Amino acid sequence: METVTITLEKQPELYLECYSVTPDLFAGKSLAEIASLPAHEGKIAWKLGDFFKIEGKAGQTAADTKIVVNGNVKRMKRFGQQMTAGEIVINSDADMYIGGWMRGGKITVKGNADSFLGIAMEGGEILIEGDAQNHVGSAYRGDWRGMSGGLIRVKGKAGNDIGTAMTGGTIIIEGDVFIHVLTHAEGGTVIVKGDVEGRVGGQMVKGDAYIFGNLLYPLPGFKKIGTVEKEVDGAKYTFDQYIGDLGERKGKKKGEIIYGNIYMKK
Amino acid sequence: MSEMIIKNGYVFDPISGIKGDKKDISIKDGKIVDKVSNKAEVIDASGKTVMAGGVDIHTHIVGPKVNLGREMRPEDKLFRGDFRGGILKQGKRMEMGFSIPSTWKTGYSYARMGYTYANEAAMPPLLAPHVHEEIRDTPIIDVSAMPVFGNNWFCFEYIKNKEIENNAAYVSWLLNATKGIAIKIVNPGGTEAWAWGDNCVTINDPVPYFDITPAEIIKGLIETNEYLGLPHSIHLHGNNLGNPGCYETTLATLKLAEGFNPKNKFGREQVLHNTHIQFHSYKGDSWANFESGAKEIMDYVNSNKKITVDTGCVTLDETTTMTADGPFEYHLNQLNHIKWANVDVELETGSGIVPYIYDKNIKVCGIQWAIGLEIALYANDLMRVHLTTDHPNAGPFTRYPRVIKWLMSQKARDATLNTMKWKDKVIAATNLASMDRELDLYEIAMMTRAGPAKALGLSSMYGSLAKGADANIAIYDLDSAKMPSDPEMIESAFSNTIYTIKEGVVVVKDKKIVAEPHNYTLWTKVNMPENAQVMHDIKEKFTRNYTVNLENYAVFDEHIHNPRAIEVEVA
Numbered sequence: 003m004e005t006v007t008i009t010l011e012k013q014p015e016l017y018l019e020c021y022s023v024t025p026d027l028f029a030g031k032s033l034a035e036i037a038s039l040p041a042h043e044g045k046i047a048w049k050l051g052d053f054f055k056i057e058g059k060a061g062q063t064a065a066d067t068k069i070v071v072n073g074n075v076k077r078m079k080r081f082g083q084q085m086t087a088g089e090i091v092i093n094s095d096a097d098m099y100i101g102g103w104m105r106g107g108k109i110t111v112k113g114n115a116d117s118f119l120g121i122a123m124e125g126g127e128i129l130i131e132g133d134a135q136n137h138v139g140s141a142y143r144g145d146w147r148g149m150s151g152g153l154i155r156v157k158g159k160a161g162n163d164i165g166t167a168m169t170g171g172t173i174i175i176e177g178d179v180f181i182h183v184l185t186h187a188e189g190g191t192v193i194v195k196g197d198v199e200g201r202v203g204g205q206m207v208k209g210d211a212y213i214f215g216n217l218l219y220p221l222p223g224f225k226k227i228g229t230v231e232k233e234v235d236g237a238k239y240t241f242d243q244y245i246g247d248l249g250e251r252k253g254k255k256k257g258e259i260i261y262g263n264i265y266m267k268k
Numbered sequence: 269m270s271e272m273i274i275k276n277g278y279v280f281d282p283i284s285g286i287k288g289d290k291k292d293i294s295i296k297d298g299k300i301v302d303k304v305s306n307k308a309e310v311i312d313a314s315g316k317t318v319m320a321g322g323v324d325i326h327t328h329i330v331g332p333k334v335n336l337g338r339e340m341r342p343e344d345k346l347f348r349g350d351f352r353g354g355i356l357k358q359g360k361r362m363e364m365g366f367s368i369p370s371t372w373k374t375g376y377s378y379a380r381m382g383y384t385y386a387n388e389a390a391m392p393p394l395l396a397p398h399v400h401e402e403i404r405d406t407p408i409i410d411v412s413a414m415p416v417f418g419n420n421w422f423c424f425e426y427i428k429n430k431e432i433e434n435n436a437a438y439v440s441w442l443l444n445a446t447k448g449i450a451i452k453i454v455n456p457g458g459t460e461a462w463a464w465g466d467n468c469v470t471i472n473d474p475v476p477y478f479d480i481t482p483a484e485i486i487k488g489l490i491e492t493n494e495y496l497g498l499p500h501s502i503h504l505h506g507n508n509l510g511n512p513g514c515y516e517t518t519l520a521t522l523k524l525a526e527g528f529n530p531k532n533k534f535g536r537e538q539v540l541h542n543t544h545i546q547f548h549s550y551k552g553d554s555w556a557n558f559e560s561g562a563k564e565i566m567d568y569v570n571s572n573k574k575i576t577v578d579t580g581c582v583t584l585d586e587t588t589t590m591t592a593d594g595p596f597e598y599h600l601n602q603l604n605h606i607k608w609a610n611v612d613v614e615l616e617t618g619s620g621i622v623p624y625i626y627d628k629n630i631k632v633c634g635i636q637w638a639i640g641l642e643i644a645l646y647a648n649d650l651m652r653v654h655l656t657t658d659h660p661n662a663g664p665f666t667r668y669p670r671v672i673k674w675l676m677s678q679k680a681r682d683a684t685l686n687t688m689k690w691k692d693k694v695i696a697a698t699n700l701a702s703m704d705r706e707l708d709l710y711e712i713a714m715m716t717r718a719g720p721a722k723a724l725g726l727s728s729m730y731g732s733l734a735k736g737a738d739a740n741i742a743i744y745d746l747d748s749a750k751m752p753s754d755p756e757m758i759e760s761a762f763s764n765t766i767y768t769i770k771e772g773v774v775v776v777k778d779k780k781i782v783a784e785p786h787n788y789t790l791w792t793k794v795n796m797p798e799n800a801q802v803m804h805d806i807k808e809k810f811t812r813n814y815t816v817n818l819e820n821y822a823v824f825d826e827h828i829h830n831p832r833a834i835e836v837e838v839a
Contacts, residue, residue: 144341146623
């Protein structure tokens with residue numbers, strides 16, 4: 003695998019849209035070609051080379067290309083948007099839409115990520131070593147198709163609206179989450195290893211939420227049906243199983259009604 | 269003053285009966301003329317196809333329901349907002365959206381396809397100001413809008429009491445108040461019934477609290493239309509749309525036209541235009557045995573010259589359905605569970621919006637796609653069968669070139685059919701696969717300009733290259749003497765004209781917008797003596813039932829963007 007290192011040399015005045023920083027767009031290009039890829043600051047069109055020093059060498063294919071981002075890119079959005087393969091490592095905090103609509107490959111952020119992390123993601127893997135904000139693995143605003151595949155792991159805490167309208171894939175938040183988990187979901191798994199304030203599974207048709215800490219305000223649309231043992235993130239635990247949202251329409255499979263599940267660790 | 273001549277093109281103009289002859293078209297001061305001086309600007313169209321500017325008889329492009337769709341679907345713009353069109357002098361405009369494009373994209377896209385006139389299919393009278401504001405912001409193309417009458421309390425009462433003169437006076441008052449062009453009817457009685465949680469699924473279901481049936485409403489409005497002699501006939505979206513088995517309701521509806529004759533000075537020959545008839549041509553009694561009723565419907569349409577239809581072709585895209593048929597949208601949402609908006613417009617109408625994905629791998633969508641094409645391919649007289657996608661309900665209007673490709677090429681139809689997951693079931697439920705008819709450019713010109721213009725009663729102005737018509741012209745990169753064997757070339761030629769000329773001004777050249785001349789709002793002005801009874805009824809209903817004052821209801825004159833009135837005299 004070849005590596006391209008991009009190092010921030012100048013902070014933008016506003017926020018910079020780094021939608022061009024993907025292995026797909028870097029692959030097969032010379033450093034000069036990479037430097038001339040577009041980036042927007044508000045309505046102003048810049049080139050990546052206006053902000054970043056670009057070194058190393060891109061692979062022939064996306065899968066063969068790794069991008070390392072150095073410098074403080076806390077005000078840079080959309081790294082890895084729509085990427086299908088390869089790898090991105092960001093050695094600082096990053097802003098919104100990291101890995102949005104991602105289909106494959108891997109993104110690692112060594113610091114925190116902001117909102118819309120991995121929205122509408124279809125595949126691949128995102129690892130955030132710090133915290134994430136709101137709308138992790140959710141649908142784009144207005145859309146009914148949230149994350150459908152892949153894995154997002156946040157080692158710190160996250161904000162609201164985790165896995166809204168999710169249809170597949172897995173989100174693991176190792177810290178706490180505030181409100182709204184798996185709202186409107188039709189599949190997928192969200193594992194919260196910390197506490198959740200409330201509103202888990204509102205209007206959920208299908209999907210699984212695992213909560214290791216406290217759920218302060220459970221929704222009334224869920225009903226406890228028993229205790230189960232399940233393997234989650236590599237270890238076995240015992241959970242109380244709740245089904246719901248009982249106020250929402252339900253599908254059937256082989257004559258059995260499919261519910262959404264909330265598993266509360268005992 | 270300004271003169272232009274388009275030389276040596278293959279001209280297709282059904283209004284003058286020109287079938288691809290090599291001919292020059294002369295333009296002077298925005299009109300088609302017999303000849304021009306030798307100072308005229310010359311456009312060389314050798315080896316190209318020349319047609320009148322396209323006329324879209326049924327499309328939802330402006331107004332509150334379209335805009336609610338835009339608000340409701342930010343995702344329709346996702347990754348589709350980076351194209352900027354228009355002319356630099358005025359600042360390039362952002363062209364956004366796919367199924368519900370911005371007004372700018374709407375005007376530019378129509379112009380790039382060679383269309384110069386579009387008829388907004390449903391204007392809620394109370395919200396007419398919004399329609400006219402968006403017409404003002406839609407560049408290049410001329411636009412008219414049809415107010416909806418099929419669930420209007422005034423019409424219900426006058427028709428029930430058989431007061432056709434009073435109904436006619438009310439219709440002409442409302443056309444004037446809203447600057448509308450024709451009588452639109454959507455699910456007659458059914459949308460009103462929906463305000464009570466009900467619907468009218470046959471033409472004989474009574475409307476709650478009004479003791480009137482859809483059949484009576486339709487007949488009453490046909491009679492009213494012909495009493496007034498309006499340029500267009502009634503424009504009908506009938507009952508029971510979109511349900512398996514609905515073709516029987518449609519046949520019963522179409523037969524209502526049999527008792528009437530067209531009476532107008534505009535050359536219109538029909539008394540009923542049934543819009544998006546694809547949605548009304550379904551057989552079967554469930555989605556499991558759903559099949560095409562296009563043959564039955566078109567056998568009847570072919571036999572009755574007093575009817576025109578438009579196709580409403582499904583284009584197999586993700587789109588947004590929006591109609592004044594409130595109950596239909598509710599049922600659609602119950603099927604797809606995406607998102608739903610519903611609006612009730614006081615005494616007049618209602619509406620609903622639901623995003624919809626016509627997925628080629630869903631059997632029903634494949635059958636709907638086939639039915640839309642069958643409608644055109646079964647037609648004997650394509651002057652009476654117009655090309656639409658009921659934009660955006662069955663697909664966006666920007667797919668017209670693709671529909672034209674399917675109609676002109678069996679190879680293209682087969683190619684699409686072969687990508688379908690339930691191909692065999694689609695073939696079994698329809699007749700499309702066995703149809704080898706391929707339309708020619710003359711027939712496409714009938715479906716896309718001459719026919720719609722004639723049905724709208726506007727063929728002296730639009731959809732025509734005859735002397736005196738507006739110089740609206742599309743030049744396509746198609747050599748009719750050697751048509752391309754690759755159907756994709758047909759789609760690409762109709763997607764972008766070489767030239768689009770609007771009232772003698774070149775607006776599109778080499779696929780780019782090069783000018784935005786002023787455009788018109790068309791409406792029908794009925795001149796008739798004031799009817800004291802009707803004015804009294806209007807005042808009374810506004811006082812008692814409306815949330816707005818009568819004085820604040822009508823669209824202000826300064827609200828109308830370049831009005832162009834079609835005048836009708838009623839003694």
